[in-house]
Amino acid sequence: MITLENLSFEKSGKQLVQDVSANFEKGKMHLILGPNGAGKSTLIKLISGELKPSNGTVLMDEKNLHHISIKEQAKIRAVLSQNIELSFPLDVSQVVLMGRFPHYEGSPNSLDMRICEESMKLFRVDEMRDRNYLTLSGGEKQRVQFARVFAQIWQPVQGKSRLLLLDEPLTFLDVFYQYDLMDKIREFMVENPDLTVLGVVHDLNIAAKYSDTIMLLKNSKVFAKGASDDVLNEKNIYEVFGVVVENKFEIK
Numbered sequence: 216m217i218t219l220e221n222l223s224f225e226k227s228g229k230q231l232v233q234d235v236s237a238n239f240e241k242g243k244m245h246l247i248l249g250p251n252g253a254g255k256s257t258l259i260k261l262i263s264g265e266l267k268p269s270n271g272t273v274l275m276d277e278k279n280l281h282h283i284s285i286k287e288q289a290k291i292r293a294v295l296s297q298n299i300e301l302s303f304p305l306d307v308s309q310v311v312l313m314g315r316f317p318h319y320e321g322s323p324n325s326l327d328m329r330i331c332e333e334s335m336k337l338f339r340v341d342e343m344r345d346r347n348y349l350t351l352s353g354g355e356k357q358r359v360q361f362a363r364v365f366a367q368i369w370q371p372v373q374g375k376s377r378l379l380l381l382d383e384p385l386t387f388l389d390v391f392y393q394y395d396l397m398d399k400i401r402e403f404m405v406e407n408p409d410l411t412v413l414g415v416v417h418d419l420n421i422a423a424k425y426s427d428t429i430m431l432l433k434n435s436k437v438f439a440k441g442a443s444d445d446v447l448n449e450k451n452i453y454e455v456f457g458v459v460v461e462n463k464f465e466i467k
């Protein structure tokens with residue numbers, strides 16, 4: 216679904232992403248891990264088109280991302296970035312409706328409204344629909360953002376596959392919601408097999424439990440990539456993060 220060919224990004228003479236190549240298969244959850252400053256967010260921004268690579272190419276369904284209009288991209292690809300701040304007071308339902316903007320001209324139709332309702336219910340924010348978004352807690356805001364991005368990619372688009380890009384989506388969430396959200400993404404993927412999820416996480420247990428593949432980034436380069444079980448081993452974790460992992464604990 217997403218192919219990266221020798222992707223590099225340089226800023227102020229510094230290589231933030233160096234020569235990254237990968238193939239992220241459709242319908243799978245691909246998680247990117249690495250230490251602070253390794254280049255994970257920069258890589259997500261290159262894949263979302265927010266940044267233009269200094270070298271290399273991002274292919275989406277074999278088409279160069281930069282040959283797909285922003286409007287077309289927005290119908291099939293949603294991005295949940297770190298620290299989304301709004302500086303104006305919107306109700307929760309209006310924030311979620313922003314996810315439907317790429318799908319309508321003028322005003323939303325009944326389908327757009329129904330999708331927002333369902334997405335708000337899925338992420339348990341429907342009861343706060345009339346609350347001012349700015350007054351929500353960090354975790355509540357994050358769940359509203361989940362409802363917004365899922366509203367954006369809620370339905371299949373004929374002849375195309377959908378992509379969800381997540382940059383540290385679990386920040387601010389308590390442990391219940393971290394696992395709840397990951398379960399929900401997984402359940403949604405079962406019913407929507409054309410959806411590919413590509414995300415950055417920091418929690419090794421979450422990564423081991425939910426990912427199909429892992430990419431480990433270190434010093435702006437790929438250190439290891441492949442099936443989760445192969446990549447998330449003690450040796451790689453030690454070499455990338457400098458910590459010794461003895462026991463994995465799992466929350467069921």
Ligand SMILES: Nc1ncnc2c1ncn2[C@@H]1O[C@H](COP(=O)(O)OP(=O)(O)OP(=O)(O)O)[C@@H](O)[C@H]1O
Pocket residue numbers: 226227229231249250251252253254255256257258
């Ligand atoms: N616009 C910029 N100009 C200069 N340096 C930048 C810029 N954006 C990011 N960097 C630097 O590039 C490196 C990679 O940043 P990036 O945000 O991709 O890291 P990350 O792996 O996502 O880190 P974290 O886990 O801390 O979020 C960091 O050292 C960062 O300070």
